[in-house]
Amino acid sequence: MSAETTILVALLLPVLAAVSCLLLGGGLGRPNLRDIATPLIGACTFAAVWRLAGDVLAGGRPELVLFEVLPGVELAFQVEPLGLLYGLVASGLWIVTSIYAVGYMRGHHEQNQTRFFTFFALSIFAALGIAFASNLFTLFLFYEALTLLTFPLVTHHGTDEARRAGRIYLGILLFTSISFLLFAILVTWRLTGTIEFTPGGILGAETSSGMVTVLLLLYAFGAGKAALMPFHRWLPNAMVAPTPVSALLHAVAVVKAGVFAILKIVVYVFGLDLLAGSNASLSLMTIASFTMLMAAVIAIRQDNLKARLAYSTISQLAYIVLGAAMATATGVLAGGMQIAMHAAGKITLFFCAGAILVATHKKKVSELDGLGRTMPWTFAAFFLASLSIIGIPPLGGSWAKWYLMVGALETGFAWQAAFLGVLMLSSLLAVFYLMPVVVRGFFAASPSAGPSGSAGGDRKPIAEAPFLCVAPLVLTALLSLALFFVAGDLVTLLNF
């Protein structure tokens, strides 16, 4: 199978999964078969993306040009390191999530499961399209498709709350993408006559510093999925969706699509040299730092567990934007790394939140007292993943933070120390919003145990969520541990 075919196969397999969902779940009425098919096809998709990894590591850039849409604008794909990484993360975690989703959706007795799994698979298709896009048009096409395809997932419950959230979701994401991202793309097209992603960037050195700043901000805010403040409100609202959606899409595929787009645009549209030579990056670094701290502070005050995790995501995404804005090789490396590390960590946290919901119907942090003793696996996984998000070795997240700090020191700005301080402060805040969950779970007295805390003989039995929920979250927790030891490969891959 040539690399060209492999790209096509990787893109079409999720579509096949969607079709098989529709047929097996809708037409033929075989939900069990449907729920087996999705993870299997997911595994094939991952294998297809994995096959491309060899080529890319060897320095190849497999390409697939489908056809010309407008004169000079093609629907085309090219696999480069950043896209490969994002593709691997999205397709790999899709397998785990599709298993988890079966346990969750059945355990929680959700309606319209066929529609759910169909749109879920189509969202992965859009995510892979973004990952492999070789020009801004293709990226934009799949970026909008991802917004629209995830809309039915956000509004899945059909309640007033879900509809309101859906409106905010579509409103903010389409508003930013149409009025900022599309505008920036058109301005780029006007300035350079091309929208191909090119190593070293397409904007010439003659572009004025003011123009670079305006464009960079348009792109950064235009990729609204990156949830930079003040365009972040869609993400907490999207939490009304079933937990697998929050886990894979709103912690991994969708939000990473935004930051991935920013990274890719910084590297292949602006070029690191052009950005480093202008003072554009300082403004974006400031915005990212503000978002990072502000969201973390808000996260501490959230009692709803999923909302707390959502604000944590906003804060953690800003790390990636910060890395991109540094416009150094180390910054991009750190950003890419954070895509993978945060994905593994945050998906675990959401899986845990969902497992708690399925097992106990509890949504609030304040209700979790003592639950760790009845759900030890879930809370242990939560603990490990929290460490990774905070950035404590030996968990994957620590490397991303390490390289970000190195990158902050490398930038020539006089106040590099300030950004270093922001990073440290943000990690500290992460301790404050994540650890209480673990502490309450393991150490607080469970409310039913009575005020006297009659410890002794009556230990509560283990009452975990269904196996299909618990196994994936243990797996992803172990993954964030394993990522600590394979970080070297990522450094090789993301060598800009």
Place this chain on the structure above:
Amino acid sequence: MIEKILVLEVVLPLLAAPVCVLVRHPRFCRLFSLGVVAACFAIAVALLVEVRGGGVISYQLGGWPPPLGIEYRVSTVNAYLLALVTSMALVVFSFDSRGGPPRVPEQRRHLYYAVFLLCISGLLGIAITGDAFNIFVFLEISSLSSYILVSLGGHRRAVMSAFYYLVMGTIGGVFFMLGVGLLYQATGTLNLRDIAARLEPSLDDRGSVLALALLVVGISIKLAVFPLHHWLPNAYSFAPPKVSAFLAATATKVSFYLLAMVLFTIFGAPFVFEELRLQAVLLPLSILAMFLASGAAIFQNDLRRLLAYSSVAQIGYMTLGLSTANATGLAGGLVHLFNHAVMKGGLFLVVACLLYRVGSVHIDALAGIGRRMPLTSAALVIGGLSLIGVPGTVGFVSKWYLVSGVLERGWTAAAVLILLSSLLALVYVGKVVEVLYFRKPAETQPIDHVREAPLGMLAPAWVLAAAAVFFGLTTDWTYGVAREAAELLLAGGI
């Protein structure tokens, strides 16, 4: 050979109309007119293929050479319009509306088909002829027949809106006529190319400026340029659904061609856009149309009125492309003719499906229909996405070139406004989609009996929905042709 069949493009529907009147059999009339329209479409495609790349085909009526005789002349610009009108006519005619407008009794249906054919022949005539007075004749043929078509809408207000349309349309026609008269006085000829060659417009020459003013205002009424659009929302919402689909897809498009032809071919871009600076009027009006009409669409509770106001806004995009007066922007405006025809035609056909099954397209009556009529609703979603301009649909292609053209002119603010205005489309489309899929049907209006529309209705609607995606991804025969036409117009040719 090809110049011989050129004239058939107009003659076929013109002769088919009396045949319908004579035969009177409704079923025959339906199939016969479908066949005629299909033949016209085939001819138009053949013409377009022939002239693509800069060819011109000319036919002299009665063998009288121009400028004395009437010349039918087809270049890329005309062929593009002919293909647009006939393709839309073909789709609309293949739409099986179960016998035609409900208010027209069986024994008089043949008249409905005859009038429809006359309307088509008028529109095709405007696009094909190279003679100014001939244009006026065809303009009246198409206008008069469309007044009749609108009045058949069934609702009593259809008659009133047809009358209002008639009054406005006649004013427009008179203005156009006066303009042609002044041109004739100035040049002594009615052949368009001859007028263009002899006319030396200048700001000191009151006659030519007045002629331009009369022509532009006259055509603007027919085109429903903001603020001369008041006839349009009523006409489109009370006409029979098939007629709305056809008129929305074609009538205003032909008027747009007429406007472009007057500005670029007869008066020439240098005079209109450099000396007279028409864009100082046209650009603000276009932007106002985009915002005010889209804003009005948001507050409509009848789906047809909503789409009609959206049409006024979309016409704003087209005239905006016109006012850039550069190849990219003008091509963007021209390609939007076809793109808008595809999406709005498709949406009005969806309206026809909904009317047939649900009985009303009031927003409250549509609650929960998404589940009862999934395919119809999906076609509506595609058309709606295209109105917003989501990439992968035709709307995106138009927007891409309109914004590019505007940026080329250096009008950054206008570019931003175009993009912002498409968010208003997001609001009114989102409103409909939300009702279709998420609102619970009212207790008083059970929808359990509602079924999916019959295939004869669904298929044409889906042809246009599919076209909205297909031509959003392959643009050689839409943008490619529009670009050629735009370059031809800017060079002063037709």
